Amino acid sequence: MGCFFRGETKRIKFTPTANIGAGTLVKVGDLIGVTTSPIAANTEGELQIDGTYELEGTTLTYTVGSVVTATVKSVAGEDVASQKVGICVKAVTSGSSVLFQLVPYLNSLTIASAAASAS
Numbered sequence: 001m002g003c004f005f006r007g008e009t010k011r012i013k014f015t016p017t018a019n020i021g022a023g024t025l026v027k028v029g030d031l032i033g034v035t036t037s038p039i040a041a042n043t044e045g046e047l048q049i050d051g052t053y054e055l056e057g058t059t060l061t062y063t064v065g066s067v068v069t070a071t072v073k074s075v076a077g078e079d080v081a082s083q084k085v086g087i088c089v090k091a092v093t094s095g096s097s098v099l100f101q102l103v104p105y106l107n108s109l110t111i112a113s114a115a116a117s118a119s
Contacts, residue, residue, distance in 0.1 A: 010049065010050045011036075011047060011049065014045065015075075016045065018041050018078075019039070019040055022036060024073050025073065025085055026072060027072045031047075031049065032102075032104050033048050034053060036048050049104040051101075052089060054097050054099050055070055055085070055097060058070070058097060061092065061093050062092050062098050062100075064090065064091050065087060068087065068088050083107050084106040086101050
């Protein structure tokens with residue numbers, strides 16, 4: 001069996017069952033991405049799965065390299081809390097937003113803590 005490079009994928013197509021606004025973090029299966037435009041229910045749209053984003057509405061403190069979590073939407077438009085969405089790229093000690101690199105599959109990974117690794 002072979003595996004052959006076919007290009008870089010920056011967006012995937014999906015069809016939500018509820019209206020989803022532009023700039024919304026959405027979970028499709030194990031993948032999390034960001035909508036680039038509004039998508040009407042039962043209409044195919046695109047989910048950006050690459051890039052650096054500013055997440056508004058956070059009151060948490062993040063250091064560079066730390067995992068950023070957020071409440072995202074399901075394809076049915078329901079809130080899915082505490083999802084790992086990416087890695088912080090600029091430290092934030094206070095404020096209402098965090099700059100992060102989207103890692104679309106991060107939520108499905110198990111990440112060992114430094115303390116657990118050292119023992």
